Amino acid sequence: MTSRRRLTTGLIAVLASAPFTCAQFKSDVRLVEIYASVFDRQGNAVDGLSRDRFRILDNGEPRPVYSFEATSEDLTVAILLDTTGSMRDALASVRNAVSALIGQMRPGDKVGVFGFNTSVTVLQDFTTDKDAARRAVQRTRAAGGTALFDALAEVTRDLAAHQGKKVIVLFTDGADNASRLLPQAITDASLKAGIPVYSVAEGDATHEGRLLQQLKVLSEKTGGVCYRARTAGEVSKIFTEIQSVLSHVYLLSFRPPEADQTKWRTIQVEVTGLTGQKVRGKQGYFPN
DSSP states (O other), X not given: OEEOOOOOHHHHHHTTSGGGOSOOSOTTSOOEEEEEEEEOTTSOBOOOOOGGGEEEEETTEXXXXXXXXXXXXXXXXXXXXXXXGGGTTTHHHHHHHHHHHHHTSOTTOEEXXXXXXXXXXXXXXXXXXXXXHHHHHHTOOOOSOOOHHHHHHHHHHHHHTSOSEEEEEEEXXXXXXXXXXXXXXXXXXXXXXXXXXXXXXXXXXXXXXHHHHHHHHHHHHHTOOEEEEOSHHHHHHHHHHHHHHHTTOEEEEEOOOOOOTTSOEEEEEEETTOTTOEEEEOOEEOOO
């Protein structure tokens, strides 16, 4: 178990620079990635759709699909767990829920497990060895304060270097009380990275209105979901739902126009030939 160094001034500079670009398919092409899940009118996930079924609207203007990965393609998941002192009572049930999520991932999927309190700890670097990842989860211990947004920044940076489909699953039971970086800076950086964030708030975090709003905006705008576990018994159900969602994700990309980098641009994904469908995906992006 290797402790991560504390974030430095250099990382603050990184938040506004190239490593947070959405371009992951080809280094010399600036792309915007979209993670999309498609549901029919009954709420069932729709898999097996081909590239030509998707239509992307950028600020209302159609854009050609540049790259496409189907739901069958492998996924890289970063699991970021609150291991602060306030987690002592809930940690056992969270360990079990996360271990179950890892156990249901596909053989080719990669998972990395990170714990955070006042700093980030790599419990398990990205691997396809699910048994090793589950053992890492069981090694978590509760202690220290909560540097949630610093941790999210560091894990986002690490995950952005991976190719293909990727998501962050974040669990916290309290408000941030130790980060050096401002929440809005991390939210903007995460939105620029374009990686979906599935956030789970439990315990005291469910009563922190400001934190819940920050997690909701971050998750929904990146194409993820924000959950509230009002009881310890709901944690397992939520992680089971997250695992189900992650197995039905398409990845599309498009080349954006030159635009003001400070202005948010909206994205809409449509699917042809499917009546009453609902598409969940990122709501927009900041041009890089």
